[in-house]
Amino acid sequence: MFDNHIMIFYDLCGNANRRRLEMLEDALTTLKWKAFSAIPALLHFNHPFLPGCEDGLSPHGFIRPSFVTDTFHRAGEFFPELRSKTAPPRKSQLLGLYAMGSVGTAFFTSASDIDFWVILDSKSFQKPERGRLERKLRAVEKWAIDTAGLEIHFYVHELSEIQRATFSYDSENAGEFGAILKEEFLRTAVYVAGFEPSHWHGEEPSIDFGAIPRLSTDQYLSACLTQLDKAFTKPFKSSLKIALLRSLAARPTEKMPAEIFWERIGLGIQPDPYILLLDYLWNHFQKIESEEQHNFLKQLLYLKMIAEENSPERARRNKDRIIAARFQAVGKPIDLDYLDNFFDWPFERRKGLSDEITRYLQDSLREISSYLGTSQIDPSRLRRLMRKVMLRRAGGDVLESITFSDVPSKGEQVISIVFNESNEDWLLSLERFSGRPDLDKMKTERNAKTLVLLIAFAIYNNLFNRNKTDLRIYPSNFSPRRLNEIIDSIEKLIAMETNENWLDTPSKPFKHLIVLEEPEPRNSESRMVTVLTKTTWGLIEVRTYRGKKAMAIMLTDLLSLPLPDVKTEYILDPIQGPDPAILENIFLKNDEEEDKETSTIMIVQDVNEYILVCRGKTVLINEVQELIFSLGQFEGKVSLKGLPSNETGQMLCEIFGRSARSRASIFRFQEGGRVTFLLTDSDGRCDSWESDKDDASYNLRANYRYVYELLNGKPFDCYSVEYRRGMRDAWNFSKIPMTELSSVTLDLSFVLDSTGVVKVTLGNKTIEQDSMDGACILVANLIRAARKVNRYYPPYLTSLKFPMELAGKIPITEAMRKKREIETRIGSILQGLY
Template identity: 30%
Template sequence: MAAQQPLSVQQNLTIRLLRVLRYNKARIERALTLMPEKHRPLFHVLPFLVHVNHEALPGYVTPPTSDETVPFGINNYSFRPDVELALKRCFPAQSHLFADIKQIWPRQRAVDALVLMGSVGTIAQTDDSDFDFWVCIDGNRFSQAALALLQQKLTAIEKWADETFGIEVHFFLSEIDKVRQNDFGVAEGESAGSAQAMFLKAEFYNTNIVVAGKAPFWWLTPEKTTEKQYRAIYNSLEKGGSPDVDWFMDLGHLERLDASELFGAAIWQLGKAMDSPFKSVLKMAKLEVYLANISHGQPLCNLLKKHVHRGAEAPGHVADIDPYALMFDELIAHYKKHGQAEDIAVLQQCLYLKCGSALSQPLVEGEQANFKRKIMASYAKQWGWSRKLIVHLDNQQDWTFNERVQLSRRIHRFLLKCYRRISKEISHHQQVMDQKDMTVLGRRLSTYYAKKADKIEFLRRAFDESLYCEKITIAMRQLKNGDEVWSAYAGDLLSKSGIMDESQKITQASTAIALMVWLVSSKIIDTNSKVYLDYNYGEVSELDLNDLLKHLCKYFPPVKVSSLPRNDLLAPERVTACFAIVNFPTLRQKATVEDVSILYTTSWGETFLKHGDDVLDTLWYDLQEVTPKPPCYVMVPRGNQQSRILGEFLEANELNFTVLY
């Protein structure tokens, strides 16, 4: 019997391509399975809106002049029945357009590919997962003006998706040449800039789903390929061949990650943790694992590719590969090897909570467990979790405030530990991060994490809305030495028993003002919250607290550190607003200024609360000698002496104060 002939390069590429396409199809099917019914049409409609440009549809852009054209149209995009059905559901009044699609079908093809990255189509997908698309284009074909028009179109589609479906869609305009060179722009908003260019590419390769257009050529090369081999294989493709070079885009090779980028990537992830700790915990852990394997290991995306390419070893199983689960297994293996039990427990809980599997809720009769439930159930069994723990994790709404805050602290402690370990390990590597990016991200971190005298600290949260209190009870007790302790408790504890339930205690402070400022800045309460005061002692009334709450929410709302303007963070810190709160704790019969607290915010997102008559004096330059001058406000609690106290305060201070009542 003749020996089997080895496969040619082209045959190998074709086999790999078929497996990649099967995997890509499975990811799309998984994405649609996990999507709420009402969101599914969006998945089909978004590519269509990028493909066409019609005045009756979202994303329409008119060229400013007859010389300019708006880039639209996606390579290899076809009008399938599921697309038509989705369009008719979203735009019933425009059904006539879809009946004769040729009338709006474009001749041009400006977009090489529309590729989805992130948690969609993995176990981490939830009902409110963002859609993060890379809109891949050949930047050399278009002027800056044309690209600006395309960006305008994409932004309009994002806005429509948000307003219509309540889903965050992000289109990242990605020039193929720049991506190949790991150039991702500046670190602002959703863009990672120079902080982690290669890591962003690795993340893209690890989670991408080609929704329409060309596939990244990276998928076809073996997992252990050098840059030279990658180029040789790519150059072997021919137009009209099999595979055809026109089926692919070259976003570049990724052999191994660069330790010099790790520090910037770690800072970036700490920054992201301000908004989404669950995601950042897993990503920060991934950075640490990358670092441990930097000299000999491969990026996770190459491991994923190996599994996809070897799909034939387990027929049909290529569809079962989940990039998120694969990543998680690698992380746990690393931390087990290093005996970090607390870290493992944090990672397990974060994965479970992020995935939102709700294993404690049984399937309805006849319902089949989807892939996510199967994977998460097998994890829970493997980890030795009890049903009691699963029920507890599935019912966060019933957690005490303390339980929520404890998990938040564990998460941020893990993040900072990772960051310190990474910093220590790579201190000898030269950093490649752009200096301005480093400054911006470093200042964000300092604002969020650094402790300073009189600074209002940020609540390091793992949850968002779940810490919000519709009702809150404020209580004050006096210590033997005469000092006051003001405490806040979640809920209305007065009408229940009048006894303060310590498990619902949120925080405490030395003054009522400090307590209220922290509660507002931490998004625990707002003007819709009902504040109850335990009438135990003191001059401060419920009315005073509600007046203060109203002013704080209006003039000193919570700061979103990740959204602080880049230019502000690159410039020297300056005071942006100042609030004098006069005679808040003193006897209301007093007709003179007895007590002054000064609250002020800065352009770096920091808030300070200082006490004493001399504070305004020390801030004179920041309030008086700058342009534009920061607004200054003053409040005196209600009472018979209010106007007299205000008069004395305003006369003693030359600054222009707006009086708040």
Template identity: 25%
Template sequence: MAEAVSHKDGIGRQELLTIRRRFLGLHRERLRMIARELTPNQRAFVDLLPLLFHINHPTLPGFTGSDTPIGIPDYAPTQAVLRLARKLSRSFEYKKRARRRFFIQALYLMGSIGSIAHTSGSDFDIWLCHDPELDAAERDLLRRKAIKIEAWGKELNLEVHFFLMDVDAFRDGKLDALSHESSGTTQPHLLLEEFYRTGVLLAGRYPVWWLVPPEEEGDYTRYVRMLFHKRFVDPLDCLDFGSLQSIPVEEFIGAAHWQLFKGIESPYKTILKLLLTEAYARDYPTIRWLCQETKRAIYSGDFNLRQLDPYVLMYQRVEQYLQGRGEPERLELARRCLYFKSEQTLSQAPLRLREDWKREVLQTLAQGWGWGKGVLVNLDSRQSWKIDQVMDERNNLARELSYSYRLLTDFAREYASTETIDPEEISLLGRKLYTALEKRPGKIDSINPGITRNLYEERIALHYARTQGDQYAWFLYLGEVNEQAARVTSPLKTAACLSEVLAWCHLNRLINLNTIITLYPKGNPVRPDELFAILGTLNRIYPPHETTSVPMTRLKQPPYALSCTLFLNTGIDPMAHLAKLGKQLTTERSDPLSFGAAHSSLVETVEQLITTSWGETLVTCHQGTRGLLESLCHYLRMALQGEAMRSPPRATAHCFNSVRGGSTAKRVEKLFNDVLHCFSEAGSGLNSRYLQQIEDDFYLIHYQNEKFSYFPLAGEQEALDILAEPQRSFRPTIIDSLSLAVTPLPCIMRLNRAGAIQVCYLTHKGRTELYILDEHGALFHQQMQEADEHYLLVQQQRFLKGMLLLRSLSLPGNQPAHRYLLDAPEFYRLERNRDGDYVAEPRTPPRHRLPDSYMELRLISEGLDLNQAPHLLVCGDREFSSLEYGAGLYGAVAQHLLEQRIGHKAYPIYLTSLELSGIGSEEDASTIQLLKFKKRLEGRLNQALMKIRP
């Protein structure tokens, strides 16, 4: 037994050397224990680490340039290490150089490594302590070197994580940002305690904390200053990471969040740490830190390596805490956590004959717990546990994680103090917990968070049956469960749609392509080939051996879609349904959304799977046309936000239960992706609109009040009315390529451009159809008798130029009036090509003026409301005043025009210009408003003309 060190009469250099030797001896023993657990190549990795950060050599792993900061104080490689280096590089030669400055202060291994919980799959967490004076460029070089060494470790089957540590910044509370491997500012004191308890010095300076006696911990800062001031300790020999004197309450909340975050992937290790945090919180504010127990044992000289094992100490403290609370079930779970973390199998004979200290320690613990052979056999068969046992364990783990978090939250509320944790980090961790633990309808929850490796079932049964709510649903049973057995058996999973059940099974690795799946009843709507087609699709979309972690940066913004998969008409053949109704179907109208003579939609159900940036897979089920549009709007909401805005995910659609299933899927897939493009940055943007026909109805999809929605339009005329509504700013409307295909509207709307007025016209069966797009995307439509193209173009050009001049003069002085004078209208003649599609041919209006015999008709008024203000209609040199003619004004003007025409022909009357003095806003003077006003006035004149014509 070593002699205890006394501090009653002060401290001397010899006592300090004794304590330092004991700590270094403990660390050397841990390194030897670590080496015994590693392969020869992995041991070489650990042995070479200090050398790789002591020198820069182009042929050794991690080289990023000769300017990378290097050099570890008091380090000199052994001949064994140099031989290892020469094995990696035959050209390597070590040249000892005198250094003025060492940029790498120390290297530490920390965590479970070297403890009873260290296994072949344990991570290597390494604190790389560097000179605080390094600039940003030097730190970047050092970080790149560390990343390259991590990659080399991966080649040796080691998961290595370097943490660049500025010790001065750490002591002052300035920590790295939260990441998948770094707890950020959430738990600096608890992280420091774990470092003091588990850290193993590889090379460089030791922590000065070693030399602060346990009874002086409460006065840590003063004591360290005394050691430096009296020169008992050289500051260049050690590092000061700080003390554990005071820990803010908020850190317990931060620790709870962080441990819960890690617990999603490693629940057994996490629960032990959470329970230790609870035990610490119970002692607040005078906390009995485990690292201080380790220090007392070292100072007393009465210790051995097994007694100071960090995980054994952790378990013993947790046991004391839970026994004190009278919670035997939680204690039993804590014991399982330690047992599983150690990866021992006590029910089986040891694989190696030599002494295994970890096995011996665990056997002693298990005997004290009263674990018999049956308990050990069950625990050791964990990797072959089946789904029911795994789900029970998963629920136990999730319940414990949530319960522990609530205890720590209640504790923090009781001892509320100044916030010291970054609220953004707490928010990020909260979001991670929400996605992992919360159950809600349609979400594919994970049932196997590291509990077992294999959940595959050889057989399952799927039953399609009526629920208590008089709805039909799918019920999942394990094994061969027929209809009779299902009456007395509880289903493992129930879902409204088949794709949800299959996705749940597939993503939880419950089934594969070899699993035998039986469908009940025999008359269920889904055929086996459709079932396996859906499974094959899920297998392609979500490869069974592919796992991806969610970067912390994605949690900083709302979840967005990474993929969207649609399964249409599962178990339904709409063609058969329509045939039963006796509706005649023809192939002349082949659009699956308005098919055949009945104009029927072939989409009856939509099962939508969306995987989000938060790592969730969400399933929603929809029915009919309304359901199709709801799923489309849901897809747009999820796809057009966050990082997805720049590159939104394309939707894929699948339909396996109809002779027209393939074309139906292609049509819906095209619709989803066309609408997505319309609203994306690459398309027309969020301010646009999309017009879609389904069956005989039209639907306008738009983005308003920060959400996507749709509203129905009763027929083509109402669609035209909506398109004609004035807009305050440019708002393009995209028309689906197969909707209104027999009309020129899709062709016209494709011409739409901000700030341009575009005139389109066509002549058919003695009628001229006039369409005018204004600068904000509103569409004016007017039908008239067949007009001579020459006069039509001249008339429209003259009116529009006059209107633009009117607008420029009527707007307030701060408006850019010049642009209305410069933007000339564009003219297009609409024609059909050989395929029957409308095309727009540009036309240039004639440059010569109208003949002298042409009678101009101008309106002079104060505004657009002719009932409220006197106005004049001027025909050539003749003026007709509303004050003089009253209600007979339009008849008088029509009579005069008829008399001036050669042959007194009663062809339509058109207004050639407007002179309105009372318009004072751009909204009042919008092109669509003026065109509608012109159309109404011409309608009154032509009605009067029809009454008096001979």
């Protein structure tokens, strides 16, 4: 005969389970409760009209068809075909279905998700069947969210792994610390379908989950590291678990909360699992004389409910349930009315809560670090978490993260961003202004150099909600034209996840977001460039630039950093600005080995300026002729990428497209009194030099003679390039006739040999010198004498011959540079003679 005391305990367990389900029904909307009630039937049957049916092959059916809800009736409301097809499954394979976590507790809200454990017998399942079951469960999850907005998650467990407390599905969060997960399951589980748990001691067949294994102090602390990692994004959910693990580490041999829970059930008490856990922790914090931490945890637990519940009526009912569960009787009471108004707190008070959370995490890490050296605590993992804490108050030029992702914030009603003309910065206020803001009276939460930084700050710290917040910018004409795109891109940048292991390596850029604004299109000095850089450490670094040269300085700064891992994004708000397609290529990583003999140059046109980017360096150019000269100063072969899609780009394509031909070319550009020459050869090399207008014809003829000599008489071209404003082909290339090139005033020839002897021929005179300096002084004196007759007599070489071992091996562009070096020395000596 079944023992009467056991029957009483069984009834107490059943009553506690029913009470949890009643609380769950009260917390859920009617539709969500109906969907919850229907779920066991969807797992029990496998008809084609039900979610997840795979030709009848999906594992289904509870071996013991026992259900705590009117599941068939509820499922029939969603699937009327089921009402006539409720015959038992031919092959039932599921042992049980349990919900766990906050389900049916005073802290469950209508926004909470529900975790189900589906329990199997490992002997009756093959791998293909397990896969089909997983797909069926995913289909039911989708059905629940699509039909009723009920977020559920199924976790499949073999009974043997629960008994051993080794959960293979999640080695990081459970693994060898499965005892923690098992303790939570036995304390919070709600029986839904299938076999009841054996610790209820019922008469019917049941399943035995086994005892909770004991862990050592360092094992508990190691599990605490996992929860601490989660707490950086969701502290409300993790802080209580962190406190439990710290208390278990301090008292590893004492009873666990789940054991106390079932003892109280036997005494006729129906404890709320969360209230019981608070009571358990209150005893711990009293022993270590840290009652204020318990008070803080109570606040976080209550705020979790405030954060999740959108309906004021449901929030009020949740509060009543929490009070009825004797929440205030555990430890010291807290001011619930004050916490109810969290969304009306001043911003600085919310920031203060975030600081308290950070200090709590620091204290937890400090306690764990005192056990460093034990086998279970990974020092590198502890070091990464320590770094995360420090980064929350990194300081310097980073976007401040002063809240956590689940610190409640539904967005401010209004955010006003005001330009402070006297300081040339921007101010952020949470006030609404009916007219022009009074800077002396307004309450400023933050200030920044650019408008974009304040928008990013508001998004990063949960102040901005696009569905609720009225974002106002003063003056309104300074509002970016692409404001929505800026907001979208900032949200995506913030949401990007980085790898935790990167905290062990030096921080570097992960992705750049570059925003260019031009609030006054006619005033280039009003330009503002804001750079938000997500780093591999998860920080968002900020850089700001202002003025006409903002883009060039920004590119110079960023190119001094390692290239980012993710493609750089640009938002260019001005009417005229650089081509984003060209800018995107600047920070792209090139997996191909860099050709050291080739200078790959990107040309970024920014309004009327050009920015040359090559090998991590930038050059700002103001006019086309200066651009031509700068291109000729790069050594080696020149490869242009990202040519401007305008008339200047067409001109450059015409010039540098010639490098693929077999002929060298000289191009002459003239603007005002300055003449620029550009020499290109058939290998893609180039050289440039400048001359005064009066001297240009001598210069060109001498250099033409020299190139002709280097090419051993092979033909090459000379062009005069002229800009014709308003014409269809703005840049005109006209060939310079040979008659203008063939004659020179006087031949000036230098012959070098390997011993350093220089043979100089000037006109009909040939003189040998034993040094370059002596040769240059001699030529300078001869030219000075010649200028008494012709004051424009040029110091240009018409011939420069190299030693035999170098002849024919030096590119014409390098030979031209060597010739110009000698001419410069002669010119310098000449200036000293006058």
